[in-house]
Amino acid sequence: MKSSNPVLTRLGQAADQQRAAGYGYGEPYPTTPGYAAPPVAQAMTIDDVVVKTVVLLGITGISAIAAWNLIPDSLQGPAWIGAAIVGLVLGLIISFSRMANPALVVAYAVVEGAFVGMVSKAFESFYHGIVLQAVVATFGVFFLMAMLYKSRVIRATPRFTKGLIATIGGLFALMLINFVLSLFGVNTGIRDNGLIGILFSVVCIVVASLSFILDFDQIEQGVRMGLPQRYSWTCAFGILVGLIWLYLEILRLLSYLQGSSRD
Template identity: 40%
Template sequence: MRSSNPVFSRRGFSRDNGYAGFNAAPQAGGPAVGTVQGNPYAQAPAGDTYANPYANNPYAQQDLQGAPPQAPAAGRMTMDDVVMRTATTLGVLVVTAALAWALLPVDAANLPKSYGIAIGFGLVAMVLGLVQSFKRKASPALILTYAALEGVFLGVLSNVVDTHVASGAAMQAVIGTIAVFVGVLVAYRAGWIRVNRRFYGFVMAAAMGFLLLMAVNLLFSVFGGGDGLGFRSGGLGIAFGVIGVLLGACFLALDFKQVEDGVRYGAPREEAWMAAFGLTVTLVWIYMEFLRLIAILQGND
């Protein structure tokens, strides 16, 4: 299972790539050497390599013959690592967003300058995010720099919407994002959301269609003026805002699954930074969709 999040899909947090590898079949006629079913951290057991892929894997979180699960080996990612890295990344983003809100005024006289700075920081953050997504190793400095620059962009954008479009929209968007995160986490842990190939395929197809329509709308708005096809305002804008939030919730479920697999199958500890980065990207998506949706709803009052 590959994640919809490009960060996780390239890092191997999946059952068919990297640390889990249940679908990685051996070469025909070739011996099973060094790994078990595609898991580079599992030692191949003697005899039948398919009978018990956990038998000689010191990192597998598996209850064998009634014995209690063993503690994670040193150097392997744990859920605590993911939580701490994610809290650090989001903390940097929130601090820089608050500073940008306070130090970059968005009154009529200063709005063009502040908004221009925010757009510049947002573009650089996007480039850094793409660079980190395609790097083979996590770079904490790069991830934290991305979070800081993205925070400046979100701080100014939120201030603009809160001041000129919909009062209180930023706080409502924060509350909405937290509610979605907690709701999806509870549903995932309770087993109400089943992340499988069908779920993944549906989410990816919906996301591709959503992004394609947004791109077409942007082109029409650039060359035709106004709101293009109307996907960013009015009834259509509200509908697409709700779809965007729901897609973000689905991305969260996929991300939770990939993090869980990374912990279970012995991903290196530095991968916790990649998990934090991927979760941050998804939360930023949800927050921006909420911010836009609230602005449309209050603007129609």
């Protein structure tokens, strides 16, 4: 079965190259005296992805707590910007790499954890209890999407995959344009607590939620294709990215709603 996911396709090609080089999955190998048997790479399982995801979430959470408590308020701005830039660079490297790199994935979790911790602290200082609400809502949405995928209510068809990837690209392009314009004092309204800002956040939350369907499909196909076990880190990375994006968008939407109720 050919995957419609370009990342998964690249991983599959890398795995095929390793098989061709002799890194198999239990295939017979020559028994000639003096012949060194090639290392056998175990194929990843869904349990592998679950364990790696829990590990990454734990690292992200610890990093967030540390940033919340250890970074002085006077350094929040530079640290916030630095973590955002480093996290973006690491995310792009991991996303476009042909090889799974656990060290980079763990580094991404640490950096993004620090970023999330500082953002959460800023929102909590204005809206007490908003962080807990956002965390509960984030995992509630995640488990709902997992149930919808498992029951095949939503499926990652080629059309769905292409449309969602295009939508995600469009949303991030809008965010980038909005950021650049804001540097010149232009306010588009998509990140304010007005109607446009609320609608944009709702769209982002819906799209971020649907992105889990692509992650679940990638995991399922990766297991079917017999990708090496270390690629479970890449799959866990995809879920972590979706959870962070969803959490930040829910946090922002809740701040809009609570801010409006105070007016």
